[in-house]
Amino acid sequence: MNSIGSQSSPVPPEVWEAPKMREALAAREISSVYRLLRQHGVSQRQIAAATGQSQSEVSEILKGRQVMAYDVLARIADGLGVPRGYMGLAYDDLTAVRVAGAHEASQTKESEEVKRRKFLARAAAVTVGASVLGADDGDWVSNPVRTPAPGRIGMTDVRQVEAATRALRSLDYQYGGGACRDAVVAQLTWGQQMLAASSSDAVRTRLHVALADLHNLAGWTSFDIGLNDPARNHFGRALELAKAGGNEPLVANILYRMGRVYLHQKEPDDALKIFQLGQIAAQNCGSELAVSVICANQAWAYAMMGHKEQTMKQLGRARSEFERANLAEAQDWVKFFNETDLTAMIGTVHTVLAVTADPKHTRFAIPALQKAIDSFGDNMARSKMFNMSALATNHLIEGDVDHGTKVGRQAVNMAEGLRSKRAIDRLEPLGKEAAKRRNNSDAADLADIISRMFAA
Template sequence: MNSIGSQSSSVTPEAWEDPEMRNALAAREVSTIYKLLRRRGVSQRQIAAMTGQSQSEVSEILKGRQVMAYDVLVRIADGLGVPRGYMGLAYDEVTAQRVAETSDTPEAEEPENVKRRKFLAHAAAVAVGAHVLGADSGSWVSNPVLTPAPGRIGMTDVRQVEAATRALRSLDYQYGGGFCRDAVVAQLSWGQQMLSSSGTDVVKRRLHVALADLHNLAGWTSFDVGLIDSARNHFGRALELAKAGESDELVANILYRMGRVYLHKEAPDDALKMFQLGQIAAQQSGSELAVAVICANQAWAYAMMGHEEQTMKLIGRTRDEFARANHGEAADWVKFFNEDDVYSMIGTVHTVLAQKVDAKHTKYAIPALTRAIDSYGEEVARNKAFNLSSLATNHLLDGDIDHGAKVGVAAVDLAQHLKSQRVRDRLEPLREEADKRRNFADARDLADLIGRFHETNQAV
């Protein structure tokens, strides 16, 4: 990679500090950036060599072709030696201060149950009330640093936010929240400044939705690395923006994700309250897929509470709503819920019932989880790790110790490549089941393996 001032680059460090260049970088106007470099005597061939593009690509960009893909923007920034923070692309020393403003600040003065009550009141006000964007929302809503904003924005600006969110969400699915959370939060510092810019009503509404989804992702990645207060901050802000953008479907998705935080913390009562609010928004949106996601997670909550009959009713409704959904028109934030994930949720719910109600549920959990695992590719490695852990647990419950231990080892092996606290936490039920069977060598070895894994992976 070329760096500023290196022998292979004609660009000096002062080039990036020029006011005109800084404005172009902040707006991600690659065409203008290249033109300014040309003025400084940098040839098209040099630009192409530094950015890994062909000369024809550089020529097209100089003629006005827009660059919006997140990965291409990162490659251009790194190739030219531009500090990523100047383009709002990811965490680095330049954006460190902005990231710190939205970091996970401990709120020791308030117990967790108080925070949950406050968030529920806020969620209810936003989801079913006439909430005013920017009104006092409580300590869980972040107050981003005010930064200079472009005077007017268009749909191209919004699409840049959407493209970045898609790229970062893919990284989260594949590698875990610890791999990309800082980049997501830094991306917000660039995107949120546009809220004060002028634009048409259509553009502003879509901007609100785009930024809501980016906050939604920031909340999800924060949750994945164990930063619960930070997750609540981002989800709270996401709710406000989604409501301002008039997207009931996204409101439902945000509430589902916050509910998942409480499920993970073994608070199914609080999770169910989030899901019930989410169900209202999902039904208002007219999206069967959004309804299916909520139903599946309600089933999970009822399973944790030991309510077998209600759980099975909701699994049935999940199947029905999913079958009726228009998957081709699904929004980015809900596209993940495909047939593989339906089987994953069915297997997960039966696993909980097998542990809490009746071990007979393993006969439903095992085939569902196996089907999901066999269909998952590397792009959803975290989901595969979750399911391997659950499948191993079922085999242990079913008395198939050897196979359960073998699948459990595979789960640990995959977890080692992921930056996800959730994956580590979800190995704990498997460790407990293996520990109960320490008289079997394979189970004992698995329990010890997971124990060592936890000891050496305390931080994401």
């Protein structure tokens, strides 16, 4: 009786080490994988039982049907006992160590200001200069140990990268960067090795853009959990790849996200410089929506500096550019910025002005934030939490302590359910306003809870 296919170990580990099997796994050619398993005596029934597929599905794959969905590929790998790294999937411990360990542990001990200046110089060179892909990478890109790569790639391979990026971005929105960051970084081991494969010019251009967006997501999720040096590394590489792919809207998106890192670090002056570079890219591509995103974030930076006039000017331009934008034709990199996001930004900016310049801005912040909160779905839990925290802060500033602490508790509960350091950090203004009102027991409790969250 053939023991291959037992529940405890569907396939002996040595099967995955054969050269032909490794090639098929690296290329994600599941039909070839299944045919090789059949040669090792694994039946269709056993494959189906291990992977959770029907025998008819297994039969169709054996006949050549492609498998592209990331979740299905992951289920097949886990069910059959394939090391995920062999398929360029994430996440397993070995892949994580190979990809993330060596480079991120070796970041130089430079001051944060020096690092910001270096990134700004690099961003300027990419945004307003020629493509610099592969030139003087230095600290901008890591060199993970690579799994075997196909010799030639086509659009199917690029679409796999794009599909994985979309799936992982959804996880980030809903659960925070900590839920998927390692998976994003590990996915880059599969994506980056494609740069060495042969392909048509059209495929290579689209690959550059796909990998740029994957690095963009790696930077964003790194930032979300407080890994600022790796975030800079990924954003820098994303810029170069997006420029090489000739995609100015994506360049603008990457710069907007890096600017947000500096806003979070309370460095609005440096954030403005990054946003100004993003504005160049947004205007170059003629995207009103991309310009709107940048203007809204410039307004945020000016509000942090207490410059009310410049803030309102940028906020007004953000509204007018949004109204002119053709949302139906917007590219994926900027399509996320819909009316709900604009409303949330308006509420956020007025909240900052209420804290830094004039408490009367709560009258504009509160309705905008409440409207955004009501519009965000469960798949945007982190964004909803940010707005809940800001809403509570405004109610406290207005003197409505009871309602402010009630909403604040909701924001805290939401933050605790996210794997996001940024979510905890965004509670800081709420904690400060609550601490000012310690004569109210509920406000005192809220301030203490937030303080403990920061300590933890």
